[in-house]
Amino acid sequence: MTNWKKRLFYSPADDRSRMRAVANNLILHLHPTKVPAPALKWTYTWGLGGISALLALLQILTGVLLMFRYDASVERAYTSIQTIETQVLFGSLVRGLHHWSxxxxxxxxxxHLIRVFLTGGFKKGRATNWLIGIGLLLLVMTFNFTGYLLPWDQLAFWAITVGTSLLSYLPAAGTAVANFLLAGPEVGQGALRNFYAIHVAVLPALLIIMMSYHFWKVRKDGGISQPNPPARSRVTRLTTIPHLVQIEFTAAVVLLTSLVVWAMLVPAPLEALANPNHPPNPAKAAWYFMGLQELLLHMHPLAAMMLPGAALTAIAAIPLWDKREEDIGVYFRSQKGGITAVTAAILAIALIPILVIVDELWLDLPALMPALPILIANGLIPLLLSLGGLAAIYFLFRVIGRANRGEATVGLFTFLIVSLIMLTNVGVFFRGANMALVMPF
Ligand code: HEM
Incomplete structure (x- = not known):
């Protein structure tokens, strides 16, 4: 059709089809045109990567809206949050959405990390994305940590004071990093300004870059991991539009609706104005750092940071260790891997509370070894005992359980994850005044 004819026979339907073409184009930039049918199975990925991506976008959107009214000064931060909560149209909802998402x-x-690990999603050339993913998880935690200070209430002030005081235990650069972050030795105006700049500029830029790379890499690696098809059989491939898009759209609508309802029913917390002279008792870190804070009650801070550091390094190095490609896409690697995981979970659920109680009530390593410096008695020794215990669990699976390397790694990984969850729960629910063990009811 020539141009003048196009203009003469213009109809709104043209606009719609153009919009559809643009939308389809966008979708097909993110996804391949066809996806293997098994990849559409909800119970393979549980949609966790997509849900995380949607939540990250919601964070940016609601964060930008909050920036219009938030004031990063110690005199006005708290009142600006109160204004957002009570006087700005939908302010409480936007803040609630930002907080809960x-x-x-x-x-x-x-x-998502657990799912990727359990299905061996880091295999067959996906190690880079595994590392980027770990970076993304750390980034998301840093987002939460820096955002925590901004309301400038008691919760914010003391959680950040506790959190940043840990940094100074890191050898060599610890104190310098803490002073740089806080713009001085303690939490004050400089810290609020720095945290705000990091929270609204540095981290979002990193998040966008890393997420874009993460998505691009999923496509570059040939889509998400899949179980190897049986010999000589071919995997059916379905078109992304509408099959995958329908699923993603439904999940997004359900998630956003639930979040809006939740944010309307449960407002984001805001405690009393920060008071640097009056710490709350107990002064707890944010819930996602409570596992670490719990460790600190049992060992020297340096050891309490080295233990999760070592675990994280080992998790990052898993693609170098567990390379067997035959079991890719199979949850827990095999049935035996499943049994190993359940055994490890039961072990952690039973062992962690026992260790916490024994250490709290009876065991006092520095008193048992008065001749040794505290760093050794309460640092090096518990650290080596913990690492030795983890190694023993791995070898028990290998030798007694006759698990292969991948299955035993599944067991060890499960033990670590369930231990972290247990420690976090002890910290959140079972610690009261002076961080003493209490019953939560
Ligand atoms: C902001 C955080 C994150 C976002 C938005 C995100 C997003 C995604 C999405 C959309 C996928 C496609 C498949 C799926 O939905 O499961 C994916 C795959 C993948 N992600 Fe993430 N991810 C994040 C964090 C992580 C973390 C913490 C890890 C692990 C350390 C990770 C490692 C991977 C790997 C290796 C794949 C390929 C998995 C496979 O092929 O089975 N990601 N991610």
């Missing part, structure tokens, strides 16, 4: 994002990114 931030917390949920930590959970979904963490669950």
């Amino acid at each position: 931030a917390n949920l994002l930590i959970v979904t990114a963490f669950l």
